């Protein structure tokens with residue numbers, strides 16, 4: 001496995017100079033684009049790594065899965081009165097659909113949907129940012145995970161579009177807490193700084209019917225874990241979810257920090273990271289690494305198990 005991972009990274013490395021690091025969050029625009037790492041956590045407890053697998057990066061929208069899992073774990077099906085689980089086919093930060101659909105976001109993985117989920121969590125926890133951080137530490141078995149205050153502040157300073165979505169939803173009666181407070185929590189989640197190893201470990205429960213192998217905790221029921229994987233498969237890669245299903249064929253979630261997490265139910269959780277993005281905001285090299293990985297090692301959920 002190790003040699004195969006190294007060979008895949010070597011093959012993909014020429015792509016590193018082709019993408020663009022996220023520019024709209026100034027703190028992320030400074031990240032060196034020539035980094036590439038992968039970690040695979042198998043359910044028998046083995047960890048396989050290559051490249052910059054232990055370098056922390058900004059998980060950004062990957063945090064939307066953690067927020068969703070928190071909300072499902074305390075509110076269950078009730079959350080779907082506030083948002084849907086259909087793909088949006090729009091950019092992750094689009095306002096257009098939100099206006100047309102009367103403030104009800106299509107799914108929890110576009111920004112509007114993630115903000116509603118944060119609003120639900122804000123009503124539930126006294127200190128939502130700390131609750132999230134501690135939840136993630138628990139899932140990954142790493143008590144040193146922190147949120148990068150510089151990135152969170154940089155996002156807050158450039159919050160206009162996310163604030164616009166939240167106020168629009170408030171106008172439609174679908175936002176219950178103070179917008180600014182929810183935005184602060186949301187940016188703290190996005191700014192969590194984690195390595196590929198952390199993220200792969202943190203998603204192992206979704207490959208394992210909701211049961212976290214490191215902590216021994218049942219995080220979600222098997223049915224709920226399957227549902228989260230389904231939403232990742234249909235909406236996890238912004239408006240490129242179809243391309244990801246076609247090329248990789250796994251439930252996945254990307255972030256503009258260049259991370260992509262993927263789940264092979266019953267077998268592995270995977271995180272690949274490379275900061276330079278394609279036009280849809282997904283890691284250019286990361287997509288290719290996962291494509292090669294699914295061809296050579298993991299298979300796709302749309303094919304027979306290799």
Ligand code: GLU
Pocket residue numbers: 059060061062092093111155162187190254255256257
């Ligand atoms: N914090 C970013 C934003 O709100 C997250 C974007 C992303 O990773 O998709 O715009």
